[in-house]
Amino acid sequence: MQYKYGNYKANDALPKGQYEVDVLIVGAGFTGLTAAREIMRDTPEKTVMAVDATEIGFGASGRNGGFNMTLFGMEPETTVMRWGKSKTQEAQNYMQQAVAYVHDLVERENLDSDYEHTVMWRVAYSESQEKRLKKTYDLLTSLAKPNSYEFYDQSKVREKLNAPQVRAAIFEPETGILDPCKHVRAIKQLAETAGAKIYENTAVVDIRRDSDGTIVKTNQSTIHAKKLILATNAWSHTLAGPKKIRNRQRPAWTYQIVSEPLTEEEWQTLGWQDRMSIEDNRQFVHYLRITKCGRIAIGGGDIAYEYGKEMDKWHDPKIWQALEDHFHWLFPTLKHKKVHYKWGGVVSANFDMVPEIGFIGDENIIYSSGCIGHGVSLTQLNGRLIADLISGIDSDISKFWIVDRKALPMPPGCWFANRRQAGFGHNFTKQLYYC
Numbered sequence: 001m002q003y004k005y006g007n008y009k010a011n012d013a014l015p016k017g018q019y020e021v022d023v024l025i026v027g028a029g030f031t032g033l034t035a036a037r038e039i040m041r042d043t044p045e046k047t048v049m050a051v052d053a054t055e056i057g058f059g060a061s062g063r064n065g066g067f068n069m070t071l072f073g074m075e076p077e078t079t080v081m082r083w084g085k086s087k088t089q090e091a092q093n094y095m096q097q098a099v100a101y102v103h104d105l106v107e108r109e110n111l112d113s114d115y116e117h118t119v120m121w122r123v124a125y126s127e128s129q130e131k132r133l134k135k136t137y138d139l140l141t142s143l144a145k146p147n148s149y150e151f152y153d154q155s156k157v158r159e160k161l162n163a164p165q166v167r168a169a170i171f172e173p174e175t176g177i178l179d180p181c182k183h184v185r186a187i188k189q190l191a192e193t194a195g196a197k198i199y200e201n202t203a204v205v206d207i208r209r210d211s212d213g214t215i216v217k218t219n220q221s222t223i224h225a226k227k228l229i230l231a232t233n234a235w236s237h238t239l240a241g242p243k244k245i246r247n248r249q250r251p252a253w254t255y256q257i258v259s260e261p262l263t264e265e266e267w268q269t270l271g272w273q274d275r276m277s278i279e280d281n282r283q284f285v286h287y288l289r290i291t292k293c294g295r296i297a298i299g300g301g302d303i304a305y306e307y308g309k310e311m312d313k314w315h316d317p318k319i320w321q322a323l324e325d326h327f328h329w330l331f332p333t334l335k336h337k338k339v340h341y342k343w344g345g346v347v348s349a350n351f352d353m354v355p356e357i358g359f360i361g362d363e364n365i366i367y368s369s370g371c372i373g374h375g376v377s378l379t380q381l382n383g384r385l386i387a388d389l390i391s392g393i394d395s396d397i398s399k400f401w402i403v404d405r406k407a408l409p410m411p412p413g414c415w416f417a418n419r420r421q422a423g424f425g426h427n428f429t430k431q432l433y434y435c
């Protein structure tokens with residue numbers, strides 16, 4: 001399968017009319033598209049429709065760092081503090097399954113996602129960060145299967161990367177990197193091949209219940225759906241309809257830059273072996289990775305919140321500059337390298353920073369939110385999990401404790417979004433390039 005960012009042609013919008021479906025999915029990112037495909041595979045006789053307000057992958061799924069990683073919620077320490085060790089262990093296990101699910105999908109279906117099953121480093125720059133990193137390492141090894149992590153001291157770090165600021169690293173062998181835009185488009189094709197109908201540029205503007213499911217309105221049509229999946233992630237508070245969905249989460253914007261390609265000599269000077277992805281262990285993490293075409297992508301640092309009405313913080317020159325400064329600080333030999341691409345994306349942050357899959361009223365409406373910046377693997381396995389919930393499959397993953405958990409809603413005052421300003425104006429395909 002070959003996709004070109006610029007040449008992507010979105011599906012038509014849902015034509016004017018009245019429709020009846022078994023399952024309607026609102027939001028076509030990793031969660032929605034994976035759920036669509038998996039439901040069709042479980043029950044090909046069902047009618048499954050997915051709609052997206054813009055293009056598939058317009059949300060975080062098409063513009064993330066592409067780390068197929070195991071981190072759940074914010075930090076293992078905070079998850080243990082809030083949920084206890086046994087639930088954190090269960091979450092760790094789920095995330096390891098999630099990484100394997102994505103890896104396996106790419107290999108089995110031969111997806112054109114630029115996937116590399118590389119390793120990941122979590123790094124410390126200062127003495128105090130190193131102490132904290134060591135504690136995190138001890139905690140992670142007590143939670144995960146044996147051999148899931150190793151600790152690298154400075155001499156081991158130097159063997160594999162010439163970045164003088166990096167003092168220590170947690171090494172994790174079972175992770176990967178992918179090109180998010182290519183990957184989400186590949187999943188779209190899988191979902192369509194399985195029989196799901198996907199409509200782009202089709203925004204849902206109202207949701208009501210009826211005696212036999214839900215009545216969902218788009219700008220020009222009405223859909224009666226027996227089951228409804230709200231996979232709108234960071235936009236969930238903008239949905240009209242049941243109040244519960246609007247107080248689950250708030251949007252948070254995070255930014256990324258991509259360098260011009262490095263020369264062979266520059267790569268050699270860096271000595272970046274194993275093509276590992278890298279994340280640091282600060283509060284607002286920075287993450288870095290190599291792209292398939294030999295650039296370095298770096299993201300994270302400061303974020304932008306929105307407590308009010310807007311969904312339009314796609315550009316932040318100050319944060320882009322801070323990312324560029326960090327890039328040059330980390331790799332002094334690359335001070336002359338220019339930034340070729342920059343963009344922003346929005347993640348869904350809920351009050352207790354742990355993802356949530358829940359029901360609204362009865363089990364006919366399922367929603368997913370709060371995947372913060374760690375949703376590449378999570379949301380794809382969540383798509384499988386949601387398919388289990390729809391089909392009534394009593395699987396191990398469907399019992400994962402984030403399902404129907406008692407999540408804290410956002411405090412009043414944090415969810416008064418103006419639905420007409422849902423911020424879909426950003427030009428997606430012209431903006432995002434890894435290669």
Ligand SMILES: Cc1cc2nc3c(=O)[nH]c(=O)nc-3n(C[C@H](O)[C@H](O)[C@H](O)COP(=O)(O)OP(=O)(O)OC[C@H]3O[C@@H](n4cnc5c(N)ncnc54)[C@H](O)[C@@H]3O)c2cc1C
Pocket residue numbers: 026027028029030031032051052053054055056057058059060061062063064065066067068069202203204205231232233234235236239254255256299344345346347368371372373374375376377378379
């Ligand atoms: C810059 C950035 C970097 C990240 N890096 C990583 C990473 O390296 N690793 C990692 O694990 N996670 C990362 N994440 C997080 C990860 O990308 C997300 O958790 C995940 O992609 C969320 O997928 P989703 O399908 O749930 O939501 P989304 O992909 O956000 O999809 C939601 C969709 O809903 C649609 N929608 C909204 N409202 C409506 C409506 N009214 N009608 C119809 N459609 C609607 C939107 O258009 C959108 O396409 C990053 C996120 C960002 C923004």
